[in-house]
Amino acid sequence: MVSAIYILAVGLGAAFLIGLLRDEWRAGAYGVSLAALALMSLISASWVWVLASGDGRAVDILTAGTLPPYAINLRMGLAEAVLTLLINLTGLLSAVYLRDTLFKQGRRALATLLVFTMASCGIVLTRDLFNLFVFFELVAIATGGLVLLSRDQRALAAGFKYLVASQVITVLLLVGIIFAYHATGTLNIDGMAVLSELVIKGGGLAFFLMFIAILLDLKPFPANGWALDIYESAHPAFSAMLSAASASAALFAADKLLLIGGSTWLPVATGIGIFGFVGANLFALAQTNDRRLLGYSSVAQVGLVLAVLGQRDLLGDRYLFIAGGILLAHAVAKAGLYWLSGLVEGRKLTAWSALQGHPLLIFAFASFIALLVGLPPFPGFYAKWELVIALGGEGRLALLGLILFGALLEAGYLFRWFGQALKRERSLEPVAASSFKRAVILSAVAAGWGLGFIWGALSPNGNLLLALPLLFALAFLALEPLSVRIKNSVAIVGMVAWFLLTLPSYDPLQLIFAAVMLLGGALILLASYQTQGQRIGFYPSAMLMYAGLAMLIVAEDAFSFFAAWESLTIGSYFLILRGQRSEPHALSYMVFSLGGAFLILAGFALAAGGDPLFTLAGLAKVAAPIAPWVFLLLAIGFMTKTAAVGLHIWLPGAHAEAETDVSPMVSGILLKAGLFGLFVLLMAMGSQQLYGVELTHLLLWIGALSALIGNLMAAFQEDAKRLLAYSSIGQMGYALFGLAMMNHLGWLMALMFVINHFIYKSMLFLSVGGVAKRTGTRDMYRMGGLITLMPLSFIAVLIGIIAMSGVPPLSGFGGRWIFYNAILTAEYRLPMILIFISGPIAFLYLFRLIHTIFLGQLKDEHRRVKEAPFWLVLPQMIFVAFLLVFALVPGLALRRVDAYISQFHPEGALGWEGLTITSDFGYWSPISIMIVVGVIFASLFAWLVFVNRKAQKVKQFNIVFAGERPFRPETTHFAWNFFAPYRKALGFMTEPLVERFWAAIVDLLHASADLLRRLYTGNGQTYAIQLLAFVVVVYLLRTGL
Amino acid sequence: MAYIAMTTGFVLILIGLYGALTNRNILRMIVAFTVANTGVNLVMVAVGYLHGRTAPILDAAVPVAEAVERIIDPVPQALVLTAIVIGVGVTALMLAYAYKLYESKRTLDISAFKDLKW
Amino acid sequence: MSFEWIKIPYALLTLFIVANYGFLLTAVMAKIAARVGRRHGIPVWQNYLDLIKNYGLRSSITHGVMFYLGPVFRLTGGVGLLMFVPTIYGSVMFSNMSFAGDLILALYFVFFGSLGMALGAGESGHPYSAIGVTRGLSQVTAAELPFALAVYAVAVQYQTLSVTEIVAAQQGGILNWTLFTNPIAVAAAMLSFLGSMMRPPFDVVLAPQEIPIGPPTEYHSSYLALMQTNRAIFPIAKIVIYMNLFFGGAASWPVFFLKVFLIYLVSVIVGVVFPRFRVEQSIRWFLIWAVPLGVIAIVIA
Amino acid sequence: MIRRLFVVLLLFGLAMVFSGLMAGYSPDEVLNLSARYYAEHTAQDIGAANIVTAIIVTFRGLDTLGEVTVLFLTAAIVGLVLSHGRREGRGSGRELPPAGELLTTGTRLLVPLILLLGAYVFVNGHLTPGGGFQGGAILASAILLLLLTDPLRRISHRLITAIESTAGLVFVGIGLLGIVLAGGFLDNRILPIGSLGELFSAGAIPIIYSFIGLKVGAEFSSMLAHLSETEDL
16 A cells, blocks of 8 residues: 555645656647546545555544654544545646646646645645645745636736735634644644643633634635635636645644634534525625636535534544535536536536537536536435434524525525526527546536445445436436437336336325326327437426436335435426426426425425435424424425415426427426425325414415416416416415315315316426427417417317316316315315315316317418427327216225225225216216217207208408408407406405515525625735734634624 | 833834835835834734743753753744745735836836726 | 115206296396396396297307307206206205215305306407406305305304205294394395395406406307206206205295295395495405404304 | 724733643743753763754754755745746846945955854754754855945856755755665764764764754745845836
8 A cells, every 4th residue: 555645745745746857848848747646646546445444444644753742643534534545636637727827837837736736635634733734835836826727807907815814824823733732732633633622721722823824724704805806716726626626735733723612612513514504695686707606616525525524422433424425525516517617618507508509518517517416316415315314303403504504595596507508599609619628627517427326335325326217317418319209108118117016115196196197207208209319408407307206106205205306396397397497497397396395405404303314204203382383394305396375486487498309308298297296295294283283274265265376377378388387386286285184085086186287287297398389489479370270289278278177077177076075174274265266267278278279269470370280180080089088987096095095084085986986976978978978969969960950150350340341360269368357356356465575585595695695895905904913803703602 | 021022013013014005116115024023023923922021042041951941932032033025025025016017017006006907 | 865766757857847946037137137126127028038938049159169068068068067056945856966076066056057157258369268266256255155155154064064954953943044043144044145146236257337247148049048047947957056055945836936036136135236246345245244243153053 | 092902902802811821831840851852862872062063963854954955945935936937138227325434344344254164053053952943044144244345246046046956956865875874864874973972973964964054054045046036126
């Protein structure tokens, strides 16, 4: 095993050696440096290998042949090995990335780079305080040099500000060190750690000075303007090193110091850390410069890790896993993003739209963001899971809340950035086409995924990257070059196969959802055959969503449930983002979904009581004081997916702007995930009281309100797809209402809605999508009279609206019938009034939908419109068949579920004798209804045909029109503002109060961020003053408290 | 004795920082920082001082046997040396920066270099 | 309760009786209304004449499939509604097809006809039809609400959704009628009844003055004939529901005729007394006067 | 004005910390454990009469290596900074008035002596006060004198870097030899310790210190040279 000292020796030796080379031999110098960095990485890697594989323990490296504490010693443990590897690799890759610049700048720059890397490793390795200081100084000075690699003239000022700050830090650190030495008589960190005198003899203050100095080296918010300026102006490759390498090193130094400080200083670390995490993320909201944004984000991430270090008393031996997960994910992602920013010309966030058309880079971008946010399957995800569970178990809820809030802010601006990069019109500057720069970036991507795998393997919750559905989804990344038809077929086959594979393991409830989500998803995918080309990015996203859904249904424990939830959220986000003008809506969808996801996470954390392997079944055992809160958190989290009123504002845009075949997926299928969650929740926890309020009662009201508002809003839409989207809100409201009734028939009705809503909403979205595709508009008043041109689509819509309106004889009536029987036993009556109102309102928008599109007057520009493409029509027709069958024999699907629900609500089960379905109150015989109606209809129709056989078809405008003959469809087609009088009567209920509320919150955040960040005046002296102020304030708080 | 030195050191630090934080002229700031550094070094030496003892050099005056009783703490002195050298390095670097800053904007007023902010 | 073939002739018989009664009744009501307005009014057999005339008309045009089917839907709605509710309490002959479903079926089947009608009218492409439909739908949302609440109250009261059982529960003396056992529910229901009868003050849907007869504007000849037939059957079918729910049902045809007449008369009287509401006015009216009653009904139920 | 007041307040806060330190400070009566160890073991382990030197070069040799690196780095970066964005074709643009007779003669007289003194100081670093850094600084002062007499004089960076790099390499090399031949990195016992107080004693210390002296001298000189090249402003 090569001694770790060689890492330092090689770095230094190479730095000195290239001094000997002639200025002309640039290539030689460059080669030597690369070789040195590679060698250093190799040494670290070998150590990682040995220590990780278990054989071999942390070793101390002595110098001067003298034992510590009398001589400086280094230590190489697993953490050190990993960090040095990270540092050296970052250095190596950055050196590769910087090739041209380094060639221009010559060997001085090379030497500086080498020393920077070497010194960062030194910070990690050394166990001696003063030696630590020396290495810090080296890093600081090297930074002062490397800043100048950038072409940006402003870097000069930034570098000077940085030096000023480091001067102040030096003063504090030295004074601290010398007094600590005086108090303990040693400079050895471990030596100090064991000695207790540090607290007496004024050692406490000495430690404070040292500790605060190290913290200041972490560029803590808000005393970090100097660092931000560096991040913004330095060469991206160096910013990468600064953010990935030196920040990690400094964090490790802080960790070592905490060994000395002991548990009394942990809260300080946590406090400063979490303050920085939230604050920096808040400030980043108002940031438009990409590199500065990344700087803010780095500060935030470092803060988070610091907070975790402060929790080590709680986390025990897992804290390395957690802190390491967050830290490495941050380092890789941040380095990658900085390198990526080197390829982009403009510095505005929107300039990243240059990446469009480079799928590989987009994928890298997405991976890095997912790494940062801590989405599965990346290390941050596992780490955050254990962290949050531990915090919840210990009841450190404030910290937990702040962490989740900060993470939400971060996700907000990162995904906004991503959306802008993908959807804004492509900027003209080309992406730098340097192959090795891309190689560097891609290696970072690979590292990220590799880390994800490792962390998955280390986590007790099992490795997500071994989950078959997820792998299947990821496999589509490899299939991207293939054409749509192949990929689509693979996808369909895969989903059906997975369904059949897992079929035996489902209970009836899971079976219903699985059928809807997997088989239904495959059915909708038929529509995707009508797209051409490769459709880059569609299949990985869609399959990711379906994988999430598939895993969600079968999830046994909270972790896999949450992981599945996150994956389906990400997948659907990418899907929705694909729409033409869907950027803002996709963003709000993502923010709401992640917000909901974090609430769910918090709920699990509360419930789990510190057990990361908490099972869903365990929800039932949660005890009284926290149970209602768990219930509340989880319920709200799930309701963000079902778009319950108040959390619904993301839905209309997201569903309306999505692509034709995506809308049915996200509407017909995705919404059901929320319902499934609620099912699981209610089954496990039943109903809970909070301050005497029955929470299910609350859900009743929310469901009823959603039904009312959703239907009402739908009636006033001009955009067909928005109309359908709003109606989804209403339908989910019904389902929620049914669930919240907490009785047998209520749940049955909810399930009925799961099936029905899936069928007719998918059908309607497909046919409306087809019409929109043909007519080139989604505004209904621009259409009209299409019945003769698109008969099949018309039939689909006709059947769809009859079913949805609940008019017999189609299946929608079954839902209504069950609903009436259910409410007869419900103890809460008032919310029903809302349901009663919203029922008829459905007719308004349904009639509007079919009338203004297919009936009325045909527009001139549509006279040549053809029927929708075959692949769009086919699934619709299949759905029609389903609806009719389901209308005739609802028992097929419902009987077993009915029996299944009986274990939760024994009373009130339905009777299924013969053709008639009987409840305690009434009866209903679908087939007889169908026959009776059919017979009457047929005979009357026959009679009409008989008396009216020679009726002749007349032209469009041949109507009784006050004696004259209209000729312009626009003026004759009554469609726009269809329900004007209704608006007069009830329009007040459609005031967008909820939108205003959320908009106000967002504006508040942005405004405060924009105002507060002026704290960074750009004056280096002011920065130094802030630095000092930070120290004094912390000191006062520390002594004051 | 130790106290006087130490107090002087601290006062020097404060003076230095005051100068560095209030003078807008970059050169003055640099000088102020050197003052502060000097203060730090003074403090370090003062901490290592033991009353009535001599320099840690073993010669006729201080035989090896009595070293323990006769010499003052050598460690701070070693540290100070390092600290001084590092201080010199940083100062030189800052001076170089100051030169380039002046070259770029023809002024030495720190508040003139605010292109980067927020 | 199940199906035997004999039910079909019985059902046709019911249909025949009700249809004729409907023709006469509507004519009588029209006459009453005219007399109140100091006009002479139509003869009682006018409907038959119109029917014959419409069937006899030779010219007949169509605007398309839905247009053609519209009246069929409409009449199917009327007849089906009649079929799904037992007409005469206790008689197997006139229990029709009520085995197919209970009260809820009837309630939702009400919309079947209007929906199909609306579609047909829509395809005619006539703006007035569409306007009429929007008005109708808008008004229905408010007008149906009190009725729904009342029905719910009654169902809770009798703990059943089966019409027959509800009627059974009201037998044995006039005081057992829901009218007296649950007056508030009945009041709410009757208010919404006014709204559903297409008579003033809630006839803005047809609005004979400014948009000649609303949705059916484009319909003529045999289409119109079918719809006239429906206009005779449908109100009665609806009244039958009211009668069964609130007024003790009818054990024999005379009682049936009487009760239907009286209930119909209510809407006529109100109609001749009040001027017409605009849509938003009627909506407000229902929300302010009728709905609260319904709410009280279900709260105390 | 407010700014100054604020700064004063802050410094007052800092002063509180410092006073706290002093309040908690009590001078040692006896050497603490590390110091005691050095006092007792330096003589036989290291064989350097100057304990401080022993600590600097051996016990805390890693610090010193870093320290040397700091200078090396600074020299490099100063070069980097001053060459940063420099437009070519500038340099000795203008003529300066010749330096005074006194200065030139004094220089000619003193420079050799200064160099000699510097060499003496770092060669005896392990015996007497002083050592590589001090010696190096003295060497550099000679260069300073030269530059004062003729600011436009160009000193060969090539030579300087060659010196400092070799010195650095030797330092690292000796350190590594320590691992191979003796107890660890920078162990000075790769050479016989010799007897206390002799010039050739204390193992590798004199060699290391001499090279440090050269290196430091070279680095200071290069900084001075670089800074002096900014004369033409």
